[in-house]
Amino acid sequence: MLDNLKDFASHFFVTGDPLIYGADVAIGLTMAAIIFVLFYFKKWGWLWREWLTTVDHKKIGIMYIIASLLMLFRGGVDALLMRAQLALPNIHFLQSEHYNEIFTTHGTIMILFMAMPLMFGLFNIAVPLQIGARDVAYPFLNALSFWMFFFGAMLFNLSFVIGGSPAAGWLAYPPLSELTTSPGVGENFYIWGIQLSGVGSLASGINFTVTILKMRTKGMKLMDMPLFSWSVLASCLTILLAFPVLTVTLALLFIDRFAGAHFFTMLHGGNPMMYVNLIWMWGHPEVYIVVLPAFGIYSEVVSTFSKKKIFGYKSMVFSLMIISVLGYFTWVHHFFTMGASANVNAFFAITTMAIAIPTGVKIFNWLFTMFRGRIRITQPMLWTLAFIPTFLVGGATGVMLAVAPADYQYHNSYFLIAHFHQTLIGGVVFGYLAGLYYWWPKMFGFKLNVKLGLWAFWLWNIGFYVCFMPQYALGFMGMTRRVYTYGWDMGWAPLNLISSIGAVFMGIGFIFQVWQILYSIKYGERDTTGDPWDGHTLEWSIPSPAPEYNFAVLPEVKGRDDFWRRKEEGLDNKIKEKDLKPIHMPKNSGIPFIMSAFWFVAGFGFTFGWTWMIVIGLAGVAGCMLARSFSKNNDYYIPVEQIRKTESKYGRLV
Ligand code: HEM
Ligand SMILES: [Cu+2]
Numbered sequence: 001m002l003d004n005l006k007d008f009a010s011h012f013f014v015t016g017d018p019l020i021y022g023a024d025v026a027i028g029l030t031m032a033a034i035i036f037v038l039f040y041f042k043k044w045g046w047l048w049r050e051w052l053t054t055v056d057h058k059k060i061g062i063m064y065i066i067a068s069l070l071m072l073f074r075g076g077v078d079a080l081l082m083r084a085q086l087a088l089p090n091i092h093f094l095q096s097e098h099y100n101e102i103f104t105t106h107g108t109i110m111i112l113f114m115a116m117p118l119m120f121g122l123f124n125i126a127v128p129l130q131i132g133a134r135d136v137a138y139p140f141l142n143a144l145s146f147w148m149f150f151f152g153a154m155l156f157n158l159s160f161v162i163g164g165s166p167a168a169g170w171l172a173y174p175p176l177s178e179l180t181t182s183p184g185v186g187e188n189f190y191i192w193g194i195q196l197s198g199v200g201s202l203a204s205g206i207n208f209t210v211t212i213l214k215m216r217t218k219g220m221k222l223m224d225m226p227l228f229s230w231s232v233l234a235s236c237l238t239i240l241l242a243f244p245v246l247t248v249t250l251a252l253l254f255i256d257r258f259a260g261a262h263f264f265t266m267l268h269g270g271n272p273m274m275y276v277n278l279i280w281m282w283g284h285p286e287v288y289i290v291v292l293p294a295f296g297i298y299s300e301v302v303s304t305f306s307k308k309k310i311f312g313y314k315s316m317v318f319s320l321m322i323i324s325v326l327g328y329f330t331w332v333h334h335f336f337t338m339g340a341s342a343n344v345n346a347f348f349a350i351t352t353m354a355i356a357i358p359t360g361v362k363i364f365n366w367l368f369t370m371f372r373g374r375i376r377i378t379q380p381m382l383w384t385l386a387f388i389p390t391f392l393v394g395g396a397t398g399v400m401l402a403v404a405p406a407d408y409q410y411h412n413s414y415f416l417i418a419h420f421h422q423t424l425i426g427g428v429v430f431g432y433l434a435g436l437y438y439w440w441p442k443m444f445g446f447k448l449n450v451k452l453g454l455w456a457f458w459l460w461n462i463g464f465y466v467c468f469m470p471q472y473a474l475g476f477m478g479m480t481r482r483v484y485t486y487g488w489d490m491g492w493a494p495l496n497l498i499s500s501i502g503a504v505f506m507g508i509g510f511i512f513q514v515w516q517i518l519y520s521i522k523y524g525e526r527d528t529t530g531d532p533w534d535g536h537t538l539e540w541s542i543p544s545p546a547p548e549y550n551f552a553v554l555p556e557v558k559g560r561d562d563f564w565r566r567k568e569e570g571l572d573n574k575i576k577e578k579d580l581k582p583i584h585m586p587k588n589s590g591i592p593f594i595m596s597a598f599w600f601v602a603g604f605g606f607t608f609g610w611t612w613m614i615v616i617g618l619a620g621v622a623g624c625m626l627a628r629s630f631s632k633n634n635d636y637y638i639p640v641e642q643i644r645k646t647e648s649k650y651g652r653l654v
Contacts, residue, residue, distance in 0.1 A: 014161050017098065019081075024161055053588040055139035056548060060146050061124030062443060065436070067150055068118035071109050072510070074157065078106035080507055083467075087500035089488045099484035100167035101186070105160070107170025112194060113153040115290045115428055120145070120204050122293065122435045123232050125443055127208060129539035129546060130226045132217025132555045137210040139586040140628075141203050147596035148200030155603050156193025159186055163607065166190035169482070171279050172253065174264035174272045179257045185607050187257065191250045192603035196596070198247050205239030208232055217538070218556040226537040227303075227316055231296025234320040235289045238327060242285035249278040258609065273338060280331035288327040291423070292320055294431025295362060298384050301434050302366045304533050305381040306373025309561055312365040319358035326355050336407040345404040352402035359395060363388060378533065379453045383434035386461050390426030394419060397472065412482075415475025418468045425464055441532045445544045446524035452516035456509045463505025470495035470502075530573070530650075536561040541573050543650040549583045549638055552647050574654045575647055582637040589634070595624035 014020050038044050051059060081102055085094045094102065124142070128135055136142050159165045166186035168177040177187045212233045216225065225233075252263040253275065262270035303310045310316060332340060332348035366388065375381070397419040401410055410416055441447050474495050479486065486492055531540040538555060539546075541563050552575050558565065602617025604610075647653045 012162060014164055020161070027161065048590070049588065052593050053143075053590045055135075055143045055586050055588055055592075057124045057128050057135050057139065057142060058443070058546060058548075060142055061121045063146055064117045064121030064124060064149075067153065068114050068116075068121060071114040071117070071153065075106050075109040075114050076507060076510055078102045078109070080503055082106065083500040083503040085484060086486075086496050088497060089486050089490070089493050091485060094484060096484045097167060100169075100482070101165040103482055104166050104169055104172075104190075105156075108156065108166070108190065108194070109153075110424070111170065111286070111290070112197060113149075113156065115424070115432070116197070116201060117149055117153075118432045119235070119290055119293050120149070120201075122297070122432060122439065123204070123208055125439050126435075126539060127211060127229055127232055128215070129442070129542070129550060130229050130537050131212065131215060131220060132538050132551060132557070133211065133215040134550050134554075134583065135586070136207050137215055138207050140589060140592065140634075141207055143589065143592035144595065145200035145204040145207065147592045148203070148599065149197040151596040151600040152193045152195070152197030152200065152603070155196060155600055155607075156189055158604075159189035159193075163189060171283060173279075174253065174256070174270075174275050175266050177253060177257075178265055179260075180265075188254070188607035191254045191257075192607055195247065195250055196599050196603055198243055198250075201239060202243040202247070205236040205243065209236045209240065212236075217551075217554050219559075219562075220557050223314070223317070224557065224560045224562075227299035227310060227313070227320075228293070228296035228537075230317050231292045231294075231299070231320055234324040235292045238285050238289045238292070238324045241328070242282045242289065245278060246282035246286075249275065249282065252278075254606070258606070273335075276335055276338070277331070280334045281328075284331040284334065285324075285327045287420075287423070288324055291427045291431070292324060294387075294428050294435075295320065297380075297431045297435040297438065298366060298387060299362075300537065301380045301384045301438055302369050303561075304438075304535055305376045305378055305384075306370045307376075307534070308369055308373045309536075309564075310365065311368035311371075312361070313560065315361055316365055319361045322358045323355055326351055326358075330355065333402055333404075333407070336404045337411050342404075349402050349404040353399055356395060356399055363392065378437075379448065379450065379457070380434040380438035380533075382454075382457050383430045383437065386457070387426055387430045387434070390422060390430065390464070394422030394426050398423065410475060412480055413475035414471040414479045414481060417481050418471035418475065421468050421471075425468075438533070439539075441527040442530075442539055442544050442546065444521075446520060446526050447532060449516050449520045449524060452512055452519060456512035456516060459505050459509030459512060463502045463507075463509055465502070466505060467499050467502025470499045474499070534567075536564040538563055541566075543652070547646050547650075549585065549643065552583075552643050552652070553579045573652060575652050577644065577653055580640045580643050580647075582639055583643065584635060584637055587634050587636055589628075589631075591624050591628050591631075595621055595628075598624060 038047060051063065054060065081094065082099065085091055085099060124136070127133075163185040166172065166177075166182075166189060168182055168187060168190075172187060172190055175181055177190075212225070212229055216222075252261075255261045256263050256265060256270070262268040264270050264272050264275040266272065299310050299316060329351040330348055332338075332344065333352045336345050336348070366384075377385075397415070401407055401416065401419060437448060437453070474492055477490075477492060477495075479490070479492050479496075486496075527544045530543040532544070533540070538557070541555065542551060555562075598617050598620030600617070602614050602621065605613030605615075605617055644653065
């Protein structure tokens with residue numbers, strides 16, 4: 001009996017490495033501290049009522065952002081561990097298997113559990129306010145999306161201490177990810193973590209598409225919409241077509257592992273290359289899903305801080321759309337070396353290069369917007385200015401990689417690693433940081449400290465170039481990706497050391513940002529106007545932070561950048577008392593949280609192949625669906641008296 005238990009525990013819990021025990025202790029202590037604080041200050045009720053059950057897009061946005069910053073921390077620690085291991089030849093800090101796990105969790109977490117939720121956080125914060133709506137189209141679904149993402153991310157992260165992490169790369173190529181070659185539960189954690197959060201992403205894609213198409217305020221035609229909202233639409237349309245492919249692909253892989261099927265095995269008619277095609281049919285659009293909203297943010301920021309309407313609005317919109325459509329026809333560039341015919345490779349090489357054209361159009365439009373503008377160098381603007389050259393180099397090296405014959409040389413080398421980090425950090429991370437700095441006062445009612453922000457900015461930027469420029473050279477020198485160590489004879493030591501130092505700089509930059517947030521909570525410059533940047537879109541016309549109903553009276557607009565027009569015409573933001581009407585709102589609900597928790601249980605059951613647990617989980621999910629279907633009391637009205645009180649507190653009532 002005892003021996004059985006011991007045997008089970010030694011497989012169930014991850015053991016062996018002091019790093020892991022250290023992390024176990026840290027996780028345990030953090031959890032204990034959080035629970036203690038909640039009990040001590042009697043905050044459980046508050047947490048449940050105000051946050052865990054909320055359907056308010058603004059609060060959901062904040063939760064997304066907090067979760068994604070935590071994931072940025074975890075992914076960043078992974079990155080630093082890898083860079084420590086590679087800093088010099090023949091280091092025995094990480095074993096090879098451990099290194100495989102870390103690049104796998106780093107890549108997966110950074111894309112799916114950091115970039116995606118940070119993106120959805122910004123969608124939630126900005127889109128309803130920009131288009132003059134009271135919430136998203138389906139607030140309940142929005143909460144469900146968040147909790148599905150959250151529990152999916154937790155399931156994935158659990159593999160660190162229970163069962164063991166996945167180690168087959170961030171896209172889990174078979175045959176390596178098949179049962180015969182990865183017999184542990186790591187790949188199951190990978191599959192189910194992504195499946196749960198993928199449902200959330202797909203639902204958010206639907207939610208924001210409908211919100212943008214159906215909930216724009218009076219007078220706002222599609223071609224009057226702020227460019228961030230356009231970029232969200234482009235991204236969500238891409239989600240709608242791409243995410244189902246991911247779900248099906250991972251489901252097939254799971255059926256292989258769980259039920260002994262042969263979709264992607266080497267034997268019995270399976271075809272691993274099928275998987276590689278399918279996963280990249282999602283994977284390539286995915287990178288556009290995350291980068292297009294960053295382009296939207298740059299457009300808002302450049303226009304605001306140059307005090308000019310964006311140059312070439314229509315061409316901006318068309319470029320967004322062209323990129324999202326072309327993005328579906330480039331996936332083979334990830335495996336030119338697969339051995340497709342020259343014609344096939346040529347097709348995908350050309351489509352890939354073609355994307356440089358709309359992207360170039362956008363870069364020129366941003367530059368022309370700044371040209372002769374009254375530029376203010378604020379924090380969002382700084383990150384935008386840093387993005388342009390960084391993304392330019394990332395784009396240019398992308399075109400180099402798109403040259404199919406040349407890719408036989410670059411493929412899976414550090415040249416590629418440098419290229420995609422340049423676009424993902426220089427494009428996506430810089431963009432979302434610009435967005436965070438830009439909308440922060442709207443979310444919380446205060447600005448982030450500039451001095452600490454400047455430290456963070458320079459550390460990130462210098463660190464970025466120091467880290468990734470040497471990797472282009474390392475790629476040419478023959479260093480391939482996913483190697484855990486190398487010998488002195490390779491001559492890669494100096495450049496790797498430099499690269500690791502750059503990574504440390506970025507890490508310190510992140511610490512400065514955490515410090516910046518904590519410092520600014522206490523000392524940050526308060527925003528009492530609701531319009532700290534002299535903005536041009538509707539979110540700046542209401543108080544910061546926005547009241548729960550956003551707009552006491554829904555605005556009517558007469559065209560693009562309507563808020564600038566109103567300010568130029570000397571109109572104020574006052575609301576007439578006689579215009580106030582009761583506001584129809586959705587009620588909070590615990591179902592999204594509980595249902596996602598049941599999904600988590602089911603996912604855990606699937607991961608370990610425990611039927612009883614799967615049954616409990618799925619039964620719970622079904623119960624939640626029924627409960628929701630039969631619940632009638634889902635909405636309420638905010639009475640005029642309460643709106644009057646809130647608005648007069650902000651001095652907005654005449
Ligand atoms: C913050 C600084 C970062 C550093 C220092 C860093 C470093 C690294 C390193 C050392 C690897 C492994 C290379 C190898 O041995 O093959 C890697 C892989 C990867 N990184 Fe990062 N990274 C950073 C940020 C990011 C971000 C922000 C993203 C995405 C948004 C990202 C996405 C990936 C992906 C997808 C992989 C490939 C994983 C795989 O091979 O399966 N990284 N990174
Ligand atoms: Cu691609």
